[in-house]
Amino acid sequence: MLNNYTYLDNASMTRLDERVLEEMQKCFFENYAIPTSESGYSMGIESREILDNSRKIIADTLGTSKQEIIFTSGNTESSNIALKGTLMAWTQRKKRENENNLNTEDKIKNHVITSSIEDFSVLNTSKSLEKLGFQVKFLDVDPDGFIDPEDLKNSITNETIIVSIQHANQEIGTVQDLETIGKICKEKGVLFHTDATHSFTRLPLNINKTPVDLISISAHTIHGPAGIGALYIRKGTPLLKWMDGGFQEFNLRGGTENIPGAVGFAKAIQLVNEDENQRLLKMRDHLIDRILNEVPKTILNGHPTNRTPQNVNITFEYVEGESITLHLDMRGFGVSTGSACFSRSLDPSHVILGIGGNPERAHGSVRLTLGRFNTMEEMDAVADALAQVVENLRKISPLGMK
Amino acid sequence: MSNLKIDVKGETCPIPLVEARKALRTASLGDIVEITGTHPASKKEIPMAVEALGMELISVEENDGIWKIKIKR
Numbered sequence: 057m058l059n060n061y062t063y064l065d066n067a068s069m070t071r072l073d074e075r076v077l078e079e080m081q082k083c084f085f086e087n088y089a090i091p092t093s094e095s096g097y098s099m100g101i102e103s104r105e106i107l108d109n110s111r112k113i114i115a116d117t118l119g120t121s122k123q124e125i126i127f128t129s130g131n132t133e134s135s136n137i138a139l140k141g142t143l144m145a146w147t148q149r150k151k152r153e154n155e156n157n158l159n160t161e162d163k164i165k166n167h168v169i170t171s172s173i174e175d176f177s178v179l180n181t182s183k184s185l186e187k188l189g190f191q192v193k194f195l196d197v198d199p200d201g202f203i204d205p206e207d208l209k210n211s212i213t214n215e216t217i218i219v220s221i222q223h224a225n226q227e228i229g230t231v232q233d234l235e236t237i238g239k240i241c242k243e244k245g246v247l248f249h250t251d252a253t254h255s256f257t258r259l260p261l262n263i264n265k266t267p268v269d270l271i272s273i274s275a276h277t278i279h280g281p282a283g284i285g286a287l288y289i290r291k292g293t294p295l296l297k298w299m300d301g302g303f304q305e306f307n308l309r310g311g312t313e314n315i316p317g318a319v320g321f322a323k324a325i326q327l328v329n330e331d332e333n334q335r336l337l338k339m340r341d342h343l344i345d346r347i348l349n350e351v352p353k354t355i356l357n358g359h360p361t362n363r364t365p366q367n368v369n370i371t372f373e374y375v376e377g378e379s380i381t382l383h384l385d386m387r388g389f390g391v392s393t394g395s396a397c398f399s400r401s402l403d404p405s406h407v408i409l410g411i412g413g414n415p416e417r418a419h420g421s422v423r424l425t426l427g428r429f430n431t432m433e434e435m436d437a438v439a440d441a442l443a444q445v446v447e448n449l450r451k452i453s454p455l456g457m458k
Numbered sequence: 459m460s461n462l463k464i465d466v467k468g469e470t471c472p473i474p475l476v477e478a479r480k481a482l483r484t485a486s487l488g489d490i491v492e493i494t495g496t497h498p499a500s501k502k503e504i505p506m507a508v509e510a511l512g513m514e515l516i517s518v519e520e521n522d523g524i525w526k527i528k529i530k531r
Contacts, residue, residue: 378472386479386507452502
């Protein structure tokens with residue numbers, strides 16, 4: 057059953073590129089020491105240079121310096137640090153000021169703004185912040201998944217500390233206008249974090265053009281290894297270290313460095329190029345066109361053009377998403393769905409509900425995300441299979457359409 | 459060659475197909491997989507999947523609302 061398997065769930069995880077593994081192997085067998093100072097031993101000094109070089113590659117991609125990049129275990133940790141770290145730093149500073157009667161009239165700020173369709177790393181971090189006493193405003197999105205900049209502007213109060221809006225959506229691929237959002241935050245004097253897990257290297261993001269204070273990124277979405285990510289922290293951003301331990305990562309995150317991961321991440325970045333992104337975009341549009349034209353009663357979730365080049369998300373009315381995924385799997389295609397039973401949360405996709413869909417629209421949604429190792433032939437094959445599977449399932453559907 | 463028997467009586471979509479897939483995956487070429495269940499949609503859905511997989515559907519029987527599907531891997 058697994059011969060000729062076509063993997064189309066690249067937003068969740070990607071197949072490692074052999075060239076990434078090749079670079080990483082050196083760090084397991086040749087230079088495996090922890091980074092040491094100049095007065096340390098040679099292998100450690102070399103490790104430090106290797107780590108520094110990886111950090112520089114990531115920094116260059118975002119248009120920043122390597123002093124503003126820390127490595128983490130992935131985007132979930134990055135977003136946790138970004139939100140909790142800045143809020144705790146702020147709260148602590150204010151407390152100190154109040155204790156010393158420096159600014160007693162000033163209340164402790166406690167307001168956070170995010171969107172209702174963020175990935176769990178930001179969404180659930182925000183929910184846990186609510187439990188800690190912070191006020192969180194979850195901005196609604198329009199039917200394509202965009203937040204309204206005016207809504208954001210009006211939601212920022214004197215109490216607001218940070219705004220966290222993702223760059224691209226994990227399920228429907230919608231790309232937010234970070235430049236406008238960033239400018240609003242800058243004008244209003246609040247911090248701005250973005251989760252760029254699903255857009256990093258696939259779409260341009262440069263901090264010299266887009267005013268962002270914190271950016272979460274990860275290697276696992278671009279054919280790099282799992283377990284490594286990074287956080288961009290603009291110089292001067294208040295941040296409390298909450299993974300205590302050694303003095304690694306500019307004393308912002310304790311723990312022995314994951315050098316093979318860092319090297320793999322850097323190599324993965326170097327392997328993405330504009331040609332590849334254009335190729336993904338062509339495959340995406342071909343697949344969307346074929347499905348919308350050939351399968352009746354379908355809805356494209358997300359914006360037709362303002363979406364990541366690797367994302368296709370379609371609702372097939374009158375059919376359950378997990379039935380489609382099962383039947384496609386048996387035909388050799390791995391895809392994902394926003395249907396409840398498929399997810400580990402047992403709730404229908406909060407993203408499809410967020411863009412105004414009802415639970416039925418979420419249940420019938422199928423996400424196909426493309427990667428380096430997919431081909432145009434596979435797009436045609438999965439479109440053919442989808443048309444057949446959906447037609448067959450509708451014939452036996454208890455949901456109404458015969 | 460062996461005979462695998464799966465009982466999904468009382469289970470609804472998508473469990474019967476999930477269990478059928480699991481059994482077909484572990485079965486060796488030539489093995490017979492026999493699935494017994496009650497969910498009406500699955501009775502149609504499992505043969506559909508078998509056909510798409512190019513496996514042999516040996517028989518589909520139903521008695522008192524309990525169906526039995528035999529498949530050759």
